[in-house]
Amino acid sequence: MVFQPRPNHPYADAPRFPDGDDVSIDALIPGAGPVEIEIGPGRGGFLFERAAASPEARLLGLEIRLKWAAIVDGRLRKGGLGGRVRALNADAREALARLRPDASIARFFLHFPDPWWKKRHAKRLVMGPALLDSLARLLVDGGELFVQTDVEERGALYAEQIGAHPAFEPAGDAPGSPHLAENPYGARSPREHHAIADGLPVSRLLYRRRPRAAVGARLEPSRDDG
Numbered sequence: 001m002v003f004q005p006r007p008n009h010p011y012a013d014a015p016r017f018p019d020g021d022d023v024s025i026d027a028l029i030p031g032a033g034p035v036e037i038e039i040g041p042g043r044g045g046f047l048f049e050r051a052a053a054s055p056e057a058r059l060l061g062l063e064i065r066l067k068w069a070a071i072v073d074g075r076l077r078k079g080g081l082g083g084r085v086r087a088l089n090a091d092a093r094e095a096l097a098r099l100r101p102d103a104s105i106a107r108f109f110l111h112f113p114d115p116w117w118k119k120r121h122a123k124r125l126v127m128g129p130a131l132l133d134s135l136a137r138l139l140v141d142g143g144e145l146f147v148q149t150d151v152e153e154r155g156a157l158y159a160e161q162i163g164a165h166p167a168f169e170p171a172g173d174a175p176g177s178p179h180l181a182e183n184p185y186g187a188r189s190p191r192e193h194h195a196i197a198d199g200l201p202v203s204r205l206l207y208r209r210r211p212r213a214a215v216g217a218r219l220e221p222s223r224d225d226g
């Protein structure tokens with residue numbers, strides 16, 4: 001069912017990810033620069049910092065809260081960035097399943113996702129096999145998935161989930177490991193700034209999308225298998 005905010009919601013006019021089965025990234029953000037998507041930008045600081053650090057990139061934030069999509073997209077437009085940086089209201093799990101074409105996104109960022117801890121809130125978790133399948137479909141070969149959290153157990157869970165997906169290979173500081181000591185993108189999320197100011201350790205994970213031919217080859221039985 002198509003989500004409709006109640007008409008008297010104070011941010012009912014927030015810009016929304018379009019309806020429809022095939023939403024084209026080039027129609028959403030026209031241009032030729034590489035496309036990067038942040039899932040859950042919240043107050044949006046990362047989008048602004050990343051826009052400055054990567055002036056050629058097209059950036060899309062998918063934010064489930066109408067309030068932050070409205071405020072951040074408005075600020076981007078006021079700041080003259082609206083042509084190549086957008087913050088749209090969406091449940092990223094649902095929107096990314098409809099985004100096209102395959103192999104069109106250079107990077108996905110998930111900064112401090114999923115502040116849900118109770119069992120009954122498990123259905124809200126954005127990270128999971130369905131999301132990872134969409135990211136694998138949308139990333140270009142060699143494209144990046146960067147995830148960070150200040151909750152140690154969540155970092156371990158994300159490493160387990162992403163590590164189990166055949167499309168992703170770890171691309172951290174040491175060969176075979178997804179762990180990164182620093183954020184390499186020249187841009188931090190609001191929560192990341194807070195975590196650093198509060199002296200909280202941050203778990204940072206980087207993965208690359210395996211080349212599709214290599215994934216195919218890994219799934220084919222080798223000639224020696226008989």
Ligand SMILES: C[S@@+](CC[C@H](N)C(=O)[O-])C[C@H]1O[C@@H](n2cnc3c(N)ncnc32)[C@H](O)[C@@H]1O
Pocket residue numbers: 039040041042043062063064065068090091092093110111112113114115124125126189190191192
């Ligand atoms: C803990 S906050 C982190 C905000 C920001 N990424 C940061 O690091 O400062 C998580 C954000 O993800 C958003 N979010 C949660 N589930 C989402 C979903 N399914 N789709 C899009 N955004 C989601 C929340 O509304 C919130 O803005």
